[in-house]
Amino acid sequence: MLTRRSLLKSAPLLALAPTVPAFLAKTARAAGPKPETRALVVVQLDGGNDALNAVVPFADPEYAKLRTKLRHDTKRLVKLNDSLGLHPALKPLDKLWDGGHLAVVPGIGYPNPNRSHFQSMATWHTARFEEEEIRASYGWLGRALDAGGGESCVVAGDAPQAVRGRRAATIALTRADDLLLADPAAAKAAVGRTPQADDLLAFVQRQAVSANTSAEKIAELTRDRSDAAYPATALGQKLQLVARLLKSGSAARVHYTSQSGYDTHAQQENAHSILLSEFAEALSAFFADLTAARCADRVALLAFSEFGRTIKENGSAGTDHGTAGCAFLAGPGVKGGIHGTAPSLTDLVAGEPKMTTDFRRVYAATLANWLGLPAEGLGASIAPVTLFR
Amino acid sequence: MPTQHWKAYAPDAKAPWDLRRVVHLHRRAAFAAPWDELQRDLKAGPEASVNRLLKGTANGHTPDDFAPTAEVLADAAVSAGDINRLKAAWFYRMLFGPDPVGERLALVWHDHFATGNTKVRNARAMHRQNELFRTHGRAKFADLLNAVARDPAVLEYLDAPTNRKGHPNENLARELMELFILGIGNYTEADVKEAARCLTGWSVDADVFAEHATRHDDDSKTVLGATGKWTGADLLNQLLKHPATADRVASKLVKAFFGEGACPADAVKELARGLREHDLDVNWACGVVLRSRLFFADANIHTRITAPAEFVAGTARALGLFDPAPSTLAMADWSARMGQDLFDPPNVGGWPGGRAWITSRTLIARANYAAALIEGPNAGRTTAYDPVAATKAAGLGATRADVLAHHHRLLFGTDPTAEMSTRLAQLDGRKLVIALLSTPEAQLG
Numbered sequence: 161m162l163t164r165r166s167l168l169k170s171a172p173l174l175a176l177a178p179t180v181p182a183f184l185a186k187t188a189r190a191a192g193p194k195p196e197t198r199a200l201v202v203v204q205l206d207g208g209n210d211a212l213n214a215v216v217p218f219a220d221p222e223y224a225k226l227r228t229k230l231r232h233d234t235k236r237l238v239k240l241n242d243s244l245g246l247h248p249a250l251k252p253l254d255k256l257w258d259g260g261h262l263a264v265v266p267g268i269g270y271p272n273p274n275r276s277h278f279q280s281m282a283t284w285h286t287a288r289f290e291e292e293e294i295r296a297s298y299g300w301l302g303r304a305l306d307a308g309g310g311e312s313c314v315v316a317g318d319a320p321q322a323v324r325g326r327r328a329a330t331i332a333l334t335r336a337d338d339l340l341l342a343d344p345a346a347a348k349a350a351v352g353r354t355p356q357a358d359d360l361l362a363f364v365q366r367q368a369v370s371a372n373t374s375a376e377k378i379a380e381l382t383r384d385r386s387d388a389a390y391p392a393t394a395l396g397q398k399l400q401l402v403a404r405l406l407k408s409g410s411a412a413r414v415h416y417t418s419q420s421g422y423d424t425h426a427q428q429e430n431a432h433s434i435l436l437s438e439f440a441e442a443l444s445a446f447f448a449d450l451t452a453a454r455c456a457d458r459v460a461l462l463a464f465s466e467f468g469r470t471i472k473e474n475g476s477a478g479t480d481h482g483t484a485g486c487a488f489l490a491g492p493g494v495k496g497g498i499h500g501t502a503p504s505l506t507d508l509v510a511g512e513p514k515m516t517t518d519f520r521r522v523y524a525a526t527l528a529n530w531l532g533l534p535a536e537g538l539g540a541s542i543a544p545v546t547l548f549r
Numbered sequence: 550m551p552t553q554h555w556k557a558y559a560p561d562a563k564a565p566w567d568l569r570r571v572v573h574l575h576r577r578a579a580f581a582a583p584w585d586e587l588q589r590d591l592k593a594g595p596e597a598s599v600n601r602l603l604k605g606t607a608n609g610h611t612p613d614d615f616a617p618t619a620e621v622l623a624d625a626a627v628s629a630g631d632i633n634r635l636k637a638a639w640f641y642r643m644l645f646g647p648d649p650v651g652e653r654l655a656l657v658w659h660d661h662f663a664t665g666n667t668k669v670r671n672a673r674a675m676h677r678q679n680e681l682f683r684t685h686g687r688a689k690f691a692d693l694l695n696a697v698a699r700d701p702a703v704l705e706y707l708d709a710p711t712n713r714k715g716h717p718n719e720n721l722a723r724e725l726m727e728l729f730i731l732g733i734g735n736y737t738e739a740d741v742k743e744a745a746r747c748l749t750g751w752s753v754d755a756d757v758f759a760e761h762a763t764r765h766d767d768d769s770k771t772v773l774g775a776t777g778k779w780t781g782a783d784l785l786n787q788l789l790k791h792p793a794t795a796d797r798v799a800s801k802l803v804k805a806f807f808g809e810g811a812c813p814a815d816a817v818k819e820l821a822r823g824l825r826e827h828d829l830d831v832n833w834a835c836g837v838v839l840r841s842r843l844f845f846a847d848a849n850i851h852t853r854i855t856a857p858a859e860f861v862a863g864t865a866r867a868l869g870l871f872d873p874a875p876s877t878l879a880m881a882d883w884s885a886r887m888g889q890d891l892f893d894p895p896n897v898g899g900w901p902g903g904r905a906w907i908t909s910r911t912l913i914a915r916a917n918y919a920a921a922l923i924e925g926p927n928a929g930r931t932t933a934y935d936p937v938a939a940t941k942a943a944g945l946g947a948t949r950a951d952v953l954a955h956h957h958r959l960l961f962g963t964d965p966t967a968e969m970s971t972r973l974a975q976l977d978g979r980k981l982v983i984a985l986l987s988t989p990e991a992q993l994g
Contacts, residue, residue: 180835226847325669331909331910332910333910337912337917338886338910338914339909339910339913340913341913341916341917342916342920342921343916343917343920343929343980343983343984345975345976345980346916346920346976346980346983346984346987347913347916347984347987349972349973349984350916350972350973350984350985350987350988350989351989352968352969352972352988352989360808360809360852360853360854360904360993361989361990361993363904363907364854364989364993365906365989367908367909367912367989368912368989370907370909371908371910371912371913371916374909374913375909375913433789450914479586481722
């Protein structure tokens, strides 16, 4: 989770981070989105998505045995092949799948999985496994951006560990109006001249100039409201904001956001259905919007969760913290299809399936084959999955 | 206290008791004050004004039903398990409470003994901790620390319940030494391990502190050079006796009441010495600080970044927005957008504070809060602020120069400079006040 001690140590660093990331300044100069500036959008599914009911091994008789209450009717699934189907609520992803723009990675995880939300999420964030290593480590994206250059934009209250780096600048916003001035004229007048002095007032004045510049750029970037229709959900709104930034030529290499609520210990069916439907509708709207604006080609989206849930349902029609999960990648540059194999439901460790794809192999592909950033920080032996065209 | 640095302030030609110092006192020691209170204290003089603050009778706008209302608000938040309503209940206290110094100290201790509800997930426990800071915030530090170290929210936040004989969890022991009491450099890693053993068995049962003898390691331990079969209570007593404890408390109070670079290192040392001589009496130290020449010195005026909660509550108070008051739920939300989400500090180190309060996002939030408060609806007020009416009530005219002069005096205790007048020359009425509140100057106090 917080890894409070490492945060404590990095707090002064964060305070020194530039207030106007270069990508905002660059964007203002750029005539429009450049196809060569590929971007990654990460959607973190918080709480542990039930992989077994998201990517369903309907042909495996074990599935029906394990899930007596929560099992899906095979007829309602979105069939991917003869053995796997998507949760009915993921139907809006049809178009991406049919176009060959959706990759599904079942059985994704890491060795000796930890079923703590925080520990497991921190492992996904850092691609590190020992508690001490996790605490001391920058994020997998932060390290890659440090080494290869670039910045990130986070649509959340604070930068997650995944994007934290030694140098890589990040701007965090929860909603567009976090960086929009209610009264730009008054704020602009208020600043006054920036003095040469180095006292506290001069510091605030310089920051205020930066703030007004950021606000102006964000206002420019998000002015174009000619979006395709978005669902009025939290994730829909977040991806709409990301799309506005991308369409206006944001040069941030990574955009990071999240959808929470996947910790479904009880009465899972309805809750999970709503979550996946929100997820699929937001993704579908996002790519429709980018496609219409002719900038989908430079965007790939990765969605992951910290773990899957127990393959057996519990006594309250829910599921508890499990191990291997599933990941989704979407975008025109993505090689659609099922990558890897669904884990066996009978060859278990501590009652749970063994992962079939190490998540770092997906990271390696994303960094090396999509963003063109160094993937060495993940470990030398990590071979990328062929996820991109 | 004997002292070179902490001589009592007495107005003279160099440091007169003027509006500037009255504004300074209220902004720095409390949550700013409206015009009528400033005028009252300008007439009353420093001694009476400081005494009123220390006694907790400074706020002239405390409603008769304040205590029961504050209690009902907090109880309702706790029953609903709603941390946002608990934040709002605290803003109600900042806005209306009779004891603003007490609330400021509660905020200081919340920052010092930082505990986040994101992990604790218990509004009742967070409320009890908040009350603890109110009850013991200006007591002897020993009373405060003994209560805090047994506080269920602190124990949960620092994983104390998992610390048992043979299975040490060092989190609480480490933070007691590093952050809460001594500070880095005054102990070793071995001390942390031994201190954790002293604290084994300290836990929480049904939201209440519990000491489990069976989980306690009662073998001999060596902490800071002393060996014995120490318990958790022994550990606290030993840490309290360490000379570094007074240094840390003194630094904390100086951080709260002084601006950047305004208090010389020697003065902090001297305050720490006084604290040691006075059994770490926080109330005594507050009295010394708030009565001192150093506190009222030019170097200490307008040289500190105002924390978000202070900016949020202080702006509403300065403008006298008591009826209708802004929504305290909205105030808590604005404070969070400015970077200070009450009951959820970023980590156990508290808010970094000072210059770290100022980023693009937080400055924009400050400017937008100013606009929301003045225009009304986005701060939960049904009516807009009327700058001309306020200016006239202070005995001035209705021109834009009058409006600027009055609000500049209200916020800074001085008349606007020619530069400030030029800067804001294009604005009038509410826009003028919004801009004034958005100036870099208004972020200092």
